[in-house]
Amino acid sequence: MSSPEPILEARGLVKKYGQVVALNGADFELYPAEILAIIGDNGAGKSTLIKALSGALQPDEGEIKLGGEEVNFRSPRDARRAGIETVYQDLAVAPALDIASNVFLGRETRRRGPLGAVLRLLDKRGMRREAARHFQDLGIAIQSIGEAVENLSGGQRQGVAVARAAAWARRLVIMDEPTAALGVKETGQVLDLIKRVRERGLPVILISHDMPHVFELADRIHIMRLGRRVAVVTPRTHTMPEAVAIMTGASPTLLDKALTKEDSAE
Amino acid sequence: MRPTATLQLVRRVITAPTVGPFIALVLTMVFFSLKTDRFFQAQNFSLVLQQVMIVGVLAIGQTLVILTAGIDLSVGTVMALGQVIMTKLAVANGVPALWALLLGILTCVAFGVLHGGLVTGVRLPPFIVTLGTLNIAFALTHIISDDLTFTGLPKLEVFWGRTFTISGTDFTYGVVLMLVLYALFWYGLNQTAWGRHVYAVGDNREAARLTGINTNRVLLSVYTLAGLTYGIAAWLLVGRTEVGDPNAGQTTENLDSITAVVLGGTSLFGGRGTIIGTLIGALIVGVFRNGLTLIGVQVIYQYLVTGILVILAVSIDQFAHRRRA
Numbered sequence: 001m002s003s004p005e006p007i008l009e010a011r012g013l014v015k016k017y018g019q020v021v022a023l024n025g026a027d028f029e030l031y032p033a034e035i036l037a038i039i040g041d042n043g044a045g046k047s048t049l050i051k052a053l054s055g056a057l058q059p060d061e062g063e064i065k066l067g068g069e070e071v072n073f074r075s076p077r078d079a080r081r082a083g084i085e086t087v088y089q090d091l092a093v094a095p096a097l098d099i100a101s102n103v104f105l106g107r108e109t110r111r112r113g114p115l116g117a118v119l120r121l122l123d124k125r126g127m128r129r130e131a132a133r134h135f136q137d138l139g140i141a142i143q144s145i146g147e148a149v150e151n152l153s154g155g156q157r158q159g160v161a162v163a164r165a166a167a168w169a170r171r172l173v174i175m176d177e178p179t180a181a182l183g184v185k186e187t188g189q190v191l192d193l194i195k196r197v198r199e200r201g202l203p204v205i206l207i208s209h210d211m212p213h214v215f216e217l218a219d220r221i222h223i224m225r226l227g228r229r230v231a232v233v234t235p236r237t238h239t240m241p242e243a244v245a246i247m248t249g250a251s252p253t254l255l256d257k258a259l260t261k262e263d264s265a266e
Numbered sequence: 267m268r269p270t271a272t273l274q275l276v277r278r279v280i281t282a283p284t285v286g287p288f289i290a291l292v293l294t295m296v297f298f299s300l301k302t303d304r305f306f307q308a309q310n311f312s313l314v315l316q317q318v319m320i321v322g323v324l325a326i327g328q329t330l331v332i333l334t335a336g337i338d339l340s341v342g343t344v345m346a347l348g349q350v351i352m353t354k355l356a357v358a359n360g361v362p363a364l365w366a367l368l369l370g371i372l373t374c375v376a377f378g379v380l381h382g383g384l385v386t387g388v389r390l391p392p393f394i395v396t397l398g399t400l401n402i403a404f405a406l407t408h409i410i411s412d413d414l415t416f417t418g419l420p421k422l423e424v425f426w427g428r429t430f431t432i433s434g435t436d437f438t439y440g441v442v443l444m445l446v447l448y449a450l451f452w453y454g455l456n457q458t459a460w461g462r463h464v465y466a467v468g469d470n471r472e473a474a475r476l477t478g479i480n481t482n483r484v485l486l487s488v489y490t491l492a493g494l495t496y497g498i499a500a501w502l503l504v505g506r507t508e509v510g511d512p513n514a515g516q517t518t519e520n521l522d523s524i525t526a527v528v529l530g531g532t533s534l535f536g537g538r539g540t541i542i543g544t545l546i547g548a549l550i551v552g553v554f555r556n557g558l559t560l561i562g563v564q565v566i567y568q569y570l571v572t573g574i575l576v577i578l579a580v581s582i583d584q585f586a587h588r589r590r591a
Contacts, residue, residue, distance in 0.1 A: 076476070076478075077478050080478060086476075088476065092470070092472065092473040092476045092477075093470065093473055094465070094466040094469040094470045094473050094474065094537065095469060095470065095537075096465065096469045096537040096538045097462070097465060097466060097469060097537075101462055101466075105462065105463075105466055105473075105474070105477045105479070106463070106474070106477035106478040106479045107477075107478070108459035108462060110459070119453075119457075120457075120458045120459070120460070121457050121458070122457055122458060122459060122462070164477075
């Protein structure tokens with residue numbers, strides 16, 4: 001289980017909004033090829049932590065290291081450039097555009113030579129071929145890569161978002177409640193997809209409220225409480241009620257168990 | 267061909283966004299051909315094209331704006347202002363023709379930049395912004411022209427009204443320019459990343475922003491290019507009328523450009539539509555006005571009919587939108 005170097009690491013992150021302390025010295029590690037779930041009550045600092053890691057906000061204190069080197073993301077664009085992709089819960093796709101266009105949105109490739117350089121002609125065929133390859137790699141069945149995204153089901157749409165993230169992420173993928181907007185069957189499809197992203201060697205940070213999903217998918221579970229990481233547990237060492245008890249602060253003794261078990265696991 | 271491939275081809279043709287508008291155009295033409303002998307004649311078609319050219323070019327800019335889920339109510343008045351400036355400068359102020367022309371077009375571009383700046387910078391709704399500039403441009407047109415008309419225009423400014431003949435039928439160069447503009451904007455919208463971004467911004471602005479598209483820059487480019495098309499339309503208008511008239515282009519052009527876009531199948535909700543559809547929509551508007559005139563319908567009733575037409579087209583759009591949602 002233990003890996004030498006974390007891909008992404010944070011130490012002592014602090015973020016204050018006036019009197020409110022959203023992050024109060026939070027630590028974080030993500031290791032290669034793992035699914036790390038982040039759980040926590042509302043207001044525990046999950047989304048602030050994720051925003052700090054994805055460049056959506058800048059922490060007041062603390063440091064973030066990507067691949068061992070300190071980084072300072074000023075915007076999501078910086079994080080993306082560094083190889084971190086984010087999938088949002090609210091299906092951030094352009095429904096009227098086709099699948100390939102969505103995968104390449106904002107990163108379109110042009111034809112080679114003067115057609116691309118001077119006339120800025122898009123390499124539509126190349127983009128479709130590439131997009132189709134990504135879908136095949138992830139085992140997503142799609143009838144036509146030229147189909148408009150609005151003709152797909154909710155699960156397939158989120159599949160497009162995940163495929164886009166997996167296609168462009170060089171280091172890791174952050175998934176912020178990726179199944180929150182989906183039905184039961186579609187959720188299952190997206191969960192399978194998240195596993196396949198991990199199988200391809202990309203580590204995934206998964207933010208979810210859904211404990212059964214967290215316990216089904218995650219290699220490790222990072223528990224936030226009152227702006228800090230209070231424990232890291234695994235589905236093998238802890239039960240769902242135990243994790244929830246730690247999350248809500250109901251059981252300090254379980255917290256001790258979590259820390260010792262985690263220590264012995266490593 | 268395999269049966270599924272054939273089926274797919276048939277499906278693609280039937281669901282192509284320009285098919286509906288095209289059928290509407292054909293039906294309109296059939297209707298007027300049955301009503302009057304004077305309609306289906308080459309010379310009349312040439313006239314329709316000349317009438318369509320102004321609205322057709324304005325509708326290009328309007329299409330860009332509507333694709334981003336905006337609307338421009340000021341198109342006709344901004345064009346009128348550009349037209350008055352280019353003609354007054356040349357005739358009354360003795361400015362060289364090229365400079366007068368460029369300053370007129372630049373005025374329209376400046377209005378586009380203003381629209382884009384207010385929509386992106388101050389985050390005002392396009393409807394309010396362009397309702398404001400509709401009045402501003404209207405007032406400026408009358409203040410600057412002093413309600414005078416300008417005649418005796420330089421050759422450069424009336425160039426697009428000149429004609430050439432193909433097998434006995436006259437065509438203006440302006441019609442050719444309109445078609446060239448449609449081709450250029452078709453290319454931009456369909457074959458470049460910029461075009462994808464225009465659609466994406468109108469379709470789901472937040473998603474576009476999250477993928478790293480600079481949505482404000484896209485919007486600014488759209489409004490600026492729209493301003494440019496109004497400036498070119500002003501030049502075409504001067505070429506067609508050979509006079510700088512403060513009362514020209516202010517009444518029907520605003521609504522007609524929107525009607526053309528909507529009849530052409532572009533959604534007022536943004537993100538969906540085609541530039542070729544707009545050309546067909548502009549032709550429908552032109553054929554309607556021409557046909558109604560030929561069968562002797564008074565001008566005031568033409569307003570009535572086009573008003574109903576645009577509400578009908580928007581209703582269809584609304585219906586389709588609800589079905590998608």
